[in-house]
Amino acid sequence: MKLLNRLREGNLRDWGASFWEQSSPTKRKVIATSLIGFAALAPFMGFGLLDTPVSDYGAVLVYPVGMFILMALGLNIVVGKSGLLDLGYVAFFAIGAYTMAILGTRTSLNTWEIMPIGIALAMLAGLILGLPALRLRGDYLAIVTLGFGEIVRISALNTREIGGPNGIANVPVPPSIGPIKFSLNDQKAFFWVVLIMILLTIWMIRRLSVRRAGRAWEAIRQDEDVAELMGVHTLKYKLWSFSLGAAVGGAAGVLYASKTLFIAPEMFTLNVSILILACVVFGGMGNIWGVVLGAAILAYLPERIRFISDARLLVFGLALVITMNFRPDGLLPRKKREKAIVKSTQDGI
Amino acid sequence: MYNVLFVYLAMAVLISIDTIRRDRIQKGKDQERYVQERTLLGQKTKRVLLELKNLTITFGGVTALNAVNLKIYQGEILALIGPNGAGKTTVFNVVTGVYRATSGEVLLNEQSLDGMKRHHITKIGIARTFQNIRLFGDMTALENVITGTDVHKRSGLLGGLFGMPRARREEKAGRVKAHEILQFIGIDEYSDRLARNLPYGVQRRLEIARALGTNPQLLLLDEPAAGFNPAEKVELANTIKKIRDAGYTVLLIEHDMSLIMGISDRVAVLDFGQKIADDLPSVVQNDKRVIEAYLGVPADAS
Secondary structure (H helix, E strand, C coil): CHHHHHHHHCCHHHHHHHHHHHCCHHHHHHHHHHHHHHHHCHHHHCCHHHCCCCCCHHHHHHHHHHHHHHHHHHHHHHHHHCCCCCCCCHHHHHHHHHHHHHHHHHCCCCHHHHHHHHHHHHHHHHHHHHHHHCCCCHHHHHHHHHHHHHHHHHHHHHCHHHCHHHCECCCCCCCCECCECCCCCCCHHHHHHHHHHHHHHHHHHHHHHCCHHHHHHHHHHHCHHHHHHCCCCHHHHHHHHHHHHHHHHHHHHHHHHHHHCCECHHHCCHHHHHHHHHHHHHHCCCCHHHHHHHHHHHHHHHHHCHHHHHHHHHHHHHHHHHHHHHCCCCCCCCCCCCCCCCHHHHHHC | CHHHHHHHHHHHHHHHHHHHHHHHHHHHHHHHHHHHHHHHHHCCCCCEEEEEEEEEEEECCEEEEEEEEEEEECCCEEEEECCCCCCHHHHHHHHCCCCCCCEEEEEECCEECCCCCHHHHHHCCEEECCCCCCCCCCCEHHHHHHHHHHHHCCCCHHHHHCCCHHHHHHHHHHHHHHHHHHHHHCCHHHCCCEHHHCCHHHHHHHHHHHHHHCCCCEEEEECCCCCCCHHHHHHHHHHHHHHHHCCCEEEEECCCHHHHHHHCCEEEEEECCEEEEEECHHHHHCCHHHHHHHHCCCHHHC
16 A cells, blocks of 8 residues: 555655665665576566466567567667667667678677677667767657668668578577577576676666766756756767667677577567667656666567457557556656755755 | 687777776876966966957847957956846857857967867866756756766766776765865755755856866856845855855856946946946946946937
């Protein structure tokens, strides 16, 4: 009941944050380890209510759930942190996937060796897109990024060397790490890799948020002109934001190609971009845990209700509309609570 | 498997070599700057900090500033006054790089600001506040000021991400400095509160604190006393004097005459984009053209 009240007041996030702040370091370690452990055990929980009746539960955990969380976190750097509306995020995912597919089928490099290359190429693409596009603002930027997403997809569609509409088949799975083997039948190993990537991304965002880069992004999001007049090199930090987001998308793409074994241009449509953006907005822009929760729900829900087939998207859309009506800022919105207010200020006002 | 490790290792080595190299170069630059600053201290004479030379700005057919010449000396408070629409804020916007001069130029320490990026102008020493408060509302007061101090930090995003020693050092120093500035302005007790929840007067002063965070040579205040009651105005006047005495140069736009006459070392008057007076406050007060600009010309005089 108390929790429900908190939900209604909309400060569940603040409550969580202050709980975290008041905890001792050992308590924090225990909580963090058990949360990560719990997440790592997720592949074994595929029974009862959680199971997905039609799709394979283990596969659903990797794609879409894990991948969506990863990509939503990446897009959150761009949209949530720095306030740049990017509607072509799928392009970076596609670039990562195609890097993996091309290098994996034509050279002897394995997934782990291709990973840095894929990330680097995605970041480069982010720079190439960002340099001209980031001089625009708001809606204009959104339109240019949307165009970029389509350009990447259509280029892939019309380039015969990389399979054209047929895509690339027989992408190799990652080589096994010690006793952990990667195979299509048992996707636990993939899930764990995604989990590690998610944790790394969260670490990166949390770390940058309280440092110069985070402040620069926050300033740009709130008032770009003032940020620049206060000495923030806005173009530089917007480019960083873009390419870090792209890096996460590229990493997700590499792993995705290595997991599905086959990729084609039709997997990288505008729909994916919009869906990832929906995850970010639905969960709560700018708040890591909100984005994780939003992406997990939006990725899992359609698979969970797959048995109602035709009405599936209708129910999904309805759920979205209802939630956004009750919580317009997302499930767990960005809301910085104020730390303990000093007494003297209370007297002063 | 080992290939991968090797690639990662090589990347790590390359990054650290680059960091060390950059550190060395920076040390050399620091030395140079130290010597320069010492020489500046040695010069006791009144030095021109900012100079507007024949500055003209037109928007379409409207001439906002018409051949304005103005010198601001190191360590003074110069008030810029004039009726509404005289071009005062336009001067601020040109100096900070928001507008480009149609002709003429702006010189800081005899260096032309023409074509310089806005954030670069801030970095070389000009900071401003805004007529309508424009703080970063979702940040705490402290973070607002730290954002100002960030401009002189040399560690970038990667340094912060990987916790390089210099980044940690600078982060800590920025925090300490921000607290110092908040104390200096007298609002340190609000440091952990969100800027948008602060009382109006504190917000106005926080804007000054944020600008001071960039460690400017020249501080531009755009109507800092707007909306203040008389007691607050007195307090603000003291703060501005304190800022001047701490070695900053202040260019001030204000409408409150008692405030201006009380603290300014010099007053410049703009009317319809032209400078009509530039002298000691007591002289300007009795200047015939200034009185005409403010009160209008008697009918029989024209």
